[in-house]
Every structure is written in structure tokens, then in C-alpha cells.
Amino acid sequence: MLQLSDKGLRQLVIVFTISLLLGGLAILGLGIHLIVMGVQGTYSLPLVLFEGLQLAISVQASSLGSYVLYCLLLIACLTLGLLMLFLVRSMLISLEREKAFTQSLPLSIKRIAYLMLVLAYARQLLFLLAFQQELGKLTEFVSFRFQLLPTLAVYALVVLVFSQLFSYGLILQREYEQTV
Amino acid sequence: MAIIIRLDRVMADRKMSLTELSQQVGITLANLSNLKTGKVSAVRLGTMEAICKALDCQPGDLFEYQEEESSHD
Numbered sequence: 001m002l003q004l005s006d007k008g009l010r011q012l013v014i015v016f017t018i019s020l021l022l023g024g025l026a027i028l029g030l031g032i033h034l035i036v037m038g039v040q041g042t043y044s045l046p047l048v049l050f051e052g053l054q055l056a057i058s059v060q061a062s063s064l065g066s067y068v069l070y071c072l073l074l075i076a077c078l079t080l081g082l083l084m085l086f087l088v089r090s091m092l093i094s095l096e097r098e099k100a101f102t103q104s105l106p107l108s109i110k111r112i113a114y115l116m117l118v119l120a121y122a123r124q125l126l127f128l129l130a131f132q133q134e135l136g137k138l139t140e141f142v143s144f145r146f147q148l149l150p151t152l153a154v155y156a157l158v159v160l161v162f163s164q165l166f167s168y169g170l171i172l173q174r175e176y177e178q179t180v
Numbered sequence: 181m182a183i184i185i186r187l188d189r190v191m192a193d194r195k196m197s198l199t200e201l202s203q204q205v206g207i208t209l210a211n212l213s214n215l216k217t218g219k220v221s222a223v224r225l226g227t228m229e230a231i232c233k234a235l236d237c238q239p240g241d242l243f244e245y246q247e248e249e250s251s252h253d
Binding site: 180 | 207211212214215222223224227
């Protein structure tokens with residue numbers, strides 16, 4: 001069974017804290033970049049591909065409306081990812097402090113699952129918006145088909161089942177503790 | 181809870197202290213205190229057997245059922 005020492009947990013918390021700070025700064029920077037682009041009138045959309053955010057390969061938005069919508073959705077997706085990191089960090093802090101499974105653990109797992117579910121469909125919408133723009137030669141390399149049940153949504157459902165199992169485990173643990 | 185634990189009454193009848201009982205039964209003082217105050221949700225048959233043996237009583241002497249009054253009245 002995998003057991004993390006206090007030191008290991010603390011190091012993981014530090015890594016997650018740094019990731020959160022860097023991620024927050026990156027989103028802030030991207031937000032400013034997108035606003036500047038919008039003000040300048042060059043509605044250049046950064047694409048989110050499988051390798052990550054591609055600023056070099058950009059697509060021209062057809063109108064200001066679609067540019068704003070895409071940018072808002074992009075920032076929302078990235079913020080959701082950051083929120084998931086935050087929840088994992090709070091789970092690690094809870095494990096570090098209380099050294100046992102607490103009520104907050106399945107709750108955090110459940111929240112992560114719901115965030116993953118929202119993120120799965122928000123990403124689909126983001127791709128859909130991007131592929132409605134004029135892609136030019138990019139269509140030769142990338143393609144998109146809307147999926148009713150994306151892979152991330154399946155993962156989210158699995159995580160949701162895990163959170164239910166954790167909740168049941170907590171009930172059993174409480175019953176055991178209250179039995180003399 | 182509708183189940184009232186009469187452990188304190190039986191202990192008083194037998195003039196036995198909580199510490200003495202916990203030593204005879206083999207459970208911690210904290211757990212026995214929780215049982216006495218009704219803060220537990222279940223009692224093992226093994227624990228019941230040990231308590232009944234130590235106090236020379238029947239399980240029915242330790243528990244009493246009282247119907248709870250409805251709060252909708």
C-alpha cells in the first residue's frame with residue numbers, strides 16, 4: 001500500500017502551491033494578452049490542441065462576438081483546471097494535518113468530478129467554436145467531431161463513483177468507531 | 181434515541197465503579213463512558229457478554245425502550 005510520509009506530503013503541497021501560483025499568473029497574462037489583441041482589433045484566437053495552448057498557431061475570429069465568447073470560454077476552461085489543482089492541494093493539506101480520512105476528502109473528490117464533467121463539455125464547446133472559424137490549411141492537420149460522451153466525462157464519472165465509495169467507507173469507519 | 185442505556189443504574193446497584201468495570205470487561209474507560217452516556221451506535225455481543233458477566237445481569241437489565249414523542253404535535 002502506498003504511504004506518503006509527512007515530508008512527502010509537504011513537498012507535494014509545495015509543488016501544487018507553486019503550480020497554482022504559476023497557473024494563476026499564466027491565466028492573468030493570457031487574459032491581458034487576449035484583451036490587448038481585442039483592443040488592437042486583431043481577433044487572433046489561440047488554439048487549444050492536444051499538446052496544450054498554441055499561441056503560434058492562431059486562428060482569426062470571424063467577429064468580435066465569437067472572439068469574446070471564445071476568450072471567455074478559454075479562460076473559464078483554464079480556471080476550471082486551476083480549481084481542480086486547488087482542490088487536490090486542499091485534499092493533500094487535509095491528509096497532512098488530520099492524518100486520516102475525513103469528511104472533506106470525498107467532498108473534494110466529488111467536486112473534482114463535477115469540475116471535470118463541466119470541463120469536458122466546456123472543452124467540446126471551445127473546440128466547436130474554434131472549428132467554426134476560418135481555419136485555412138489547419139484543417140488538413142486537425143479535425144474535430146462533437147462527442148456526446150467525451151473521454152474526460154467518462155473519467156469524471158469514474159471519479160464520481162470513487163467519491164461515493166469514499167463516502168461509504170467513511171460511514172463504515174464512523175460505525176466502527178461508534179461500536180464498543 | 182429511543183433506547184435508554186441503564187448501565188449506570190445497574191452499576192450503582194452492584195456498587196461498581198466505571199474503572200473497575202472497564203478493567204473487568206477489558207474495554208477502555210473512554211469507550212465504557214461513551215456506552216454509559218449513550219454516545220455509541222452499536223454494542224458487540226462480546227462486550228455485552230463481558231458486561232453481563234461482570235455485573236451479573238441480563239442484557240435486558242441494561243437497555244430500555246422508550247417511544248420517542250413526535251415533534252409534530
